[in-house]
Amino acid sequence: MAACGSDQSSDSSVAGGGEVGGGTAVCDQATFDGWVGSYGESNNTTATLPANSFECADGWAVLLPTVGDADSEVTETVVVQTEGGIWALRDREMACGTDEASAEVRASLDQQACQTN
Numbered sequence: 001m002a003a004c005g006s007d008q009s010s011d012s013s014v015a016g017g018g019e020v021g022g023g024t025a026v027c028d029q030a031t032f033d034g035w036v037g038s039y040g041e042s043n044n045t046t047a048t049l050p051a052n053s054f055e056c057a058d059g060w061a062v063l064l065p066t067v068g069d070a071d072s073e074v075t076e077t078v079v080v081q082t083e084g085g086i087w088a089l090r091d092r093e094m095a096c097g098t099d100e101a102s103a104e105v106r107a108s109l110d111q112q113a114c115q116t117n
Contacts, residue, residue, distance in 0.1 A: 025082040027056035035087055036065040039078065045069070047076075057106040060095075061087060062113045077116050079105060 025031075032054050040047025045068050053064040059082040067076050079095045080087040081104075090104075096114035097103035105113045 024085050025059070025087050027054075027061060029054075031087070032061070032063055035080070036063060036078075039065065039089070040067060043067070055109060055112055057108045060106050060109055060113075062105075062109050064112070064116075075117060077113065079109075079113050 029049070029051065032049050036047045036049040047065045047067045049063060049065045055062050061080045063078040063080065064075055065078060066073050068074055077092065079090045079092045081090050081095075082088070092113065095103065095105040096110070100107065100110070103110065103114065
């Protein structure tokens with residue numbers, strides 16, 4: 001997918017200062033692989049995160065997991081934010097707001113978070 005990826009190294013973390021609950025959350029493939037697997041389970045389906053299908057900025061991340069079984073899989077856009085050192089699911093509509101001024105998600109993530117499927 002175009003514009004997918006992370007500029008974070010595998011051992012990077014994102015300071016959560018000023019974010020919901022504070023803390024530090026790691027922004028890497030392994031962390032998000034586990035998060036996406038749990039996300040799928042909580043939705044009674046399977047979910048995987050293709051390599052580099054995430055991007056992080058200032059305590060926010062956009063994930064583009066593949067959700068569903070092989071016959072009906074789709075790519076979803078998932079917005080998460082650090083909360084107490086972990087990544088917590090956010091309501092995409094609320095995070096994106098109605099315009100740039102009301103958006104909570106970082107401007108650098110707007111394209112992936114708010115302008116995709």
